Amino acid sequence: MEKSIRTIIEHQIFKNNFFLVTGEFHVGLEPVYKYINFYMTAKYIESNYMNKSNNLKQISDEKINAHNIKELDKKSFYEQIQHFYTVINEERKMESNNKKKEFNNSNRQEQKNKLKDRYKGINISNKNKIEFDSLHKIYAYKKIDENNLRLKNANTTYKRVREHNIHNINFKSYSSYIELLKEDIETSKLNFKNIQYYKLEKRLSYELIKDICAIYKKVKDEDKKDFLAYSILVGNLPLIDVRHKYLELYIEYPDKESRNIFKMEVKGLIRFIVYTIKGVKHEKELLEKSGKKIEFDIEKFKEWYVDDYKSNKEFKVDFTAKEFKEVMHELNKIDEKFRHID
Numbered sequence: 001m002e003k004s005i006r007t008i009i010e011h012q013i014f015k016n017n018f019f020l021v022t023g024e025f026h027v028g029l030e031p032v033y034k035y036i037n038f039y040m041t042a043k044y045i046e047s048n049y050m051n052k053s054n055n056l057k058q059i060s061d062e063k064i065n066a067h068n069i070k071e072l073d074k075k076s077f078y079e080q081i082q083h084f085y086t087v088i089n090e091e092r093k094m095e096s097n098n099k100k101k102e103f104n105n106s107n108r109q110e111q112k113n114k115l116k117d118r119y120k121g122i123n124i125s126n127k128n129k130i131e132f133d134s135l136h137k138i139y140a141y142k143k144i145d146e147n148n149l150r151l152k153n154a155n156t157t158y159k160r161v162r163e164h165n166i167h168n169i170n171f172k173s174y175s176s177y178i179e180l181l182k183e184d185i186e187t188s189k190l191n192f193k194n195i196q197y198y199k200l201e202k203r204l205s206y207e208l209i210k211d212i213c214a215i216y217k218k219v220k221d222e223d224k225k226d227f228l229a230y231s232i233l234v235g236n237l238p239l240i241d242v243r244h245k246y247l248e249l250y251i252e253y254p255d256k257e258s259r260n261i262f263k264m265e266v267k268g269l270i271r272f273i274v275y276t277i278k279g280v281k282h283e284k285e286l287l288e289k290s291g292k293k294i295e296f297d298i299e300k301f302k303e304w305y306v307d308d309y310k311s312n313k314e315f316k317v318d319f320t321a322k323e324f325k326e327v328m329h330e331l332n333k334i335d336e337k338f339r340h341i342d
Contacts, residue, residue, distance in 0.1 A: 002293045005044075005284070009036050012279040016272060025269055026249065026262075027242040032269075034304060035239050036277055040284075041301040042195050049191070131196070134184040154180050161204070164336065167329040171315050178206045198305040201240045208235060210311040211244040213319035213327050218251055228330045230259070233266050238273060241309040 013033055025032075138154045157177040160169050178200070185196045201207060212231045219227045227250055234246045249262050284294055313319065 002295050003287055004295045004297070005040050005280075006037060006297065008280050008283050008287070008294070009033060009040070009276075012276045012283065016276050016279065020272060020275065021268070025265065027239065027245055027269075031239045031242045032273060032276070036273065036280060038198070038301065038304045039238075039277065040280060041296045041298070042192075044296050045192055045195070045298070045301070133188075134181050137184075138180075150176060150180060153177070164332065167325070167332040169328060171321060171324045174206070175315075178204060192302065194302060194304055194306045198240065201309070202238065205235055207309055207311040208240070208243055209327070210313040210315070210319070211247050213323045214313035215247050215251055216327050217319050217323045225330065226259075228327065229334060230263060232331065232334060233263060236270060237266060240305065244311065
């Protein structure tokens, strides 16, 4: 007996829409279905086709040899690469900091043992390999091609993103950094490049930031901070191909009451997606326990999020370096405020 993941998702969306939603979402339910199907299928693919991993030391050794890097202190190089990679996002950064605290609280003998085995268990899974390859190239650019200005700028941009100094990034450097990462995805041998394209836009929001800057330019001065706070909320939506529609509503409806309704809708949509995914996972588990096999449409999956959302807003046409700098500065301040809330 088989059952399609599509059928399960449609059932859960219908049920939650009936019991949890009053009215309609401005973006409709089709983007929700698309995302949840993408999410569930990506999890299936990652666990069945991308579940292998390689040790960090092994990968780094291969790259040192491939690029003929003359590295006398390989242990130090591994340590720097490992740190450079693990802090790409907050989850890995927190994990890295926790390990550092645990190490500092250990006695001297325990520390010696941990140093000896510090590369054991540090593995890079296949699903993150292209990401690691890009960051390795960016980190080690001086040893690979010291005169490569593009890699040098990418190195600086990545450090500023990682260290929450996005207010010091200019649009040209940010664009170059994103283009470099996209090129690495495109030239990779991955079978499911759309997973990486999706992660790239969800994490770094390049297309969304262009939309934010263009609308920020039109918003009245007294509403700019409120709009940017709203933009962060919209940025939490996983529906990367329709997020811009919620930003545009801020201009279409300038009254405070309407804007508050949109804010509540976005929060409600995020909760709706979370609840639906939980329901899909639960129903899937029950069906599998009863002996049913869940089918996934892999060919259809390949069509989703293949770098398919491009903002129609252009630098120097719809916004300038001034708006970009102000937006990044204010977003950094808001981000810093939330990062320091206990």
